[in-house]
Amino acid sequence: MRDDIAAIFEQVLGRPVAISDDTDIVEDLGMDSLGVMNFVMAIEDFYDLSIPLDRVAQIQTVADLIRAVEELKSGTAA
Amino acid sequence: MTILAKHAGYRQAYDALLAHGVDPLNVRFDSVLSPTEGLWNGRRTILLGTNNYLGLTFDSDCIERAVEATRGQGTGTTGSRVANGTYDGHKRLEEALADFYGREHAMVFSTGYQANLGVLSTLVGRGDHLMLDADSHASIYDGSRLGMAEVIRFRHNNPDDLYKRLRRLEGVPGDRLIVVEGIYSMLGDTAPLKEIAAVKRETGAYLLVDEAHSLGVLGRTGRGLAEAAGVEADVDFIVGTFSKSLGSVGGFCVSDSPDFDLLRIVCRPYMFTASLPPGVMASTHEALKKLRAEPALRVNLMRNATRLYDGLTAMGFQTGPEPNPIVAVTMPDQTTAGVFWKMLLESGLYINLAVPPATPANASLLRTSISAAHTIQQIDTALDIFADVGRKLGFLQSDRRRAAGAL
Incomplete structure (x- = not known):
């Protein structure tokens, strides 16, 4: 899943990125709020799900994102 | 620091x-x-x-009505309608709005911003789903945060994206409320309301249109985009403001929802703020008459x-x-x-x-x-x-x- 996410980051940012679980999406990748929104929408399209705004607000790192996608896909969202 | x-x-x-x-x-x-x-x-x-x-801020009749009401009933209501009561002007303005839109019910708020805060935070609650256009006005986002519903954002003016997101919710309990604006306040573009209404019908969602910038601007009689697009019957709630075409300040919501008056006892941005002063209601009412007559x-x-x-x-x-x-x-x-x-x-x-x-x-x-x-x-x-x-x-x-x- 991390490779897919990296590919989506690259597509949205238009440049190659190296990510790990600890990568901070805003701080480390230099995304502004518009970039985050476009990225979230690309993730939503790829995984065919919607991430509610309160969940988006909780996502800080790549690991947070992976957890959110997994929970939403399996329908066990907190 | x-x-x-x-x-x-x-x-x-x-x-x-x-x-x-x-x-x-x-x-x-x-x-x-x-x-x-x-x-x-x-x-x-x-x-x-x-x-x-509509350039009505200096209209002599609107000014005259405001002066009369101020002289007759004072400069302010000094409190909410729950605490200080409803003035004749509140009731008459609500009746005039309901009549203009051809709806059963109308409710007046102290600003357009508060109308969105109040209506969005009350129509949907925990376990419901609020579907917002990504380019929504700040008052819509803030209203969504005041309530407990799950908030899902769809791509600006994109009915297919909205449909896809509603499809993903199939089988999930809870009401769905779609929120769009008649004219978007930054670029002046209109919502594709016919297509959004079709999505609403197919998915069983409710539809709210904020006509803040389209009241008095669009539609054969000036009711806004819902009228211009011919889909008023599909729009469950219309929200708007008095601070643009009607030249004063305040907000409103109209609807045919049979239990609409429940809002008056549960909607906090309506209950816990001072109601509009008599002068504002009087000039607004007069401006609405002008909008209809001219x-x-x-x-x-x-x-x-x-x-x-x-x-x-x-x-x-x-x-x-x-x-x-x-x-x-x-x-x-x-x-x-x-x-x-x-x-x-x-x-x-x-x-x-x-x-x-x-x-x-x-x-x-x-x-x-x-x-x-x-x-x-x-x-x-x-x-x-x-x-x-x-x-x-x-x-x-x-x-x-x-x-x-x-x-």
């Missing part, structure tokens, strides 16, 4: 504008002379950014809007997708936008500088709003000033406005 230091990022962006002598947040008019003119720095300045669509206002408004839109577009400026009484020119960056805006003001033209994060796609915009009260001469003067500043800043290669002939 102060407690506000966390917002330092915004200060930096603002300081960058100030460094260029641009201070859009401190434009002080010596006086406002009419719906279309003010005195700024001792100079007569055309107002082309005040959302005064369709020529809308004709003049669209004539002016189209003239400005066509003129700016012909000069080569990047404008929005359709001519409406909001016309925005996209600038390459925030500093250029700020300098352009300042030069317009110093040349006698007041418009709005709109910069991120308040704008779609982080654009820097020169936002104008047009009034029925503008004369053709004022629109042409505005175009000349745009052309002049545009040339000075190297935007216009040639004077294409003249080449475009009589607009």
Whole structure:
């Protein structure tokens, strides 16, 4: 899943990125709020799900994102 | 470090504008002379950014009604309708709004912002789903945060994306409420309401339209985009404001929902704030009568809007997708936008500088709003000033406005 996410980051940012679980999406990748929104929408399209705004607000790192996608896909969202 | 230091990022962006002598947040008019003119720095300045669509702020009948009501009933209600009671003016204004929209119920709020806070936070609750257009106004986002519903954002003006997101919710319990705006306040584009209404019907969602910028502007009788698109029967709730076409301040919601009056005992932004003063209700009521009785206002408004839109577009400026009484020119960056805006003001033209994060796609915009009260001469003067500043800043290669002939 991390490779897919990296590919989506690259597509949205238009440049190659190296990510790990600890990568901070805003701080480390230099995304502004518009970039985050476009990225979230690309993730939503790829995984065919919607991430509610309160969940988006909780996502800080790549690991947070992976957890959110997994929970939403399996329908066990907190 | 102060407690506000966390917002330092915004200060930096603002300081960058100030460094260029641009201070859009401190434009002080010596006086406002009419719906279309003010005195700024001792100079007569055309107002082309005040959302005064029908130009009713100086209407003599509206002023007279406000004066009468103020003399007769005082300057304020000094409290909420729950605590201090309902004035005759509240009830009559609500009846007039319900009659205008052909709806069973109407409810008046103290501002348009509060109407969205109140309605959005109350119609949906925990376990429900609120579907917002990504470019929604701040009051819609804030309303969504005040309530407990799950908030899902769909791509701006994209019914297919909305449909896809509602499909993903199939089998999930809870009500769905779709929220769109009649005219979006930054670029002046309208929602594809026919298509959104079709999605609403197919998915069993409710539909709310915020007609803040389209009341008195769109539709055969001025009811807004829902009327213009012919889908009023599909729209469950209409929210709007008195502070634009109706020339005062306040907000409202109309609906045919049979238990609509429940809102009056559960909607906190309605219950826990002072109600509108008698003078405001009286002028608003009179302005609504004018809106209904004088369709020529809308004709003049669209004539002016189209003239400005066509003129700016012909000069080569990047404008929005359709001519409406909001016309925005996209600038390459925030500093250029700020300098352009300042030069317009110093040349006698007041418009709005709109910069991120308040704008779609982080654009820097020169936002104008047009009034029925503008004369053709004022629109042409505005175009000349745009052309002049545009040339000075190297935007216009040639004077294409003249080449475009009589607009």
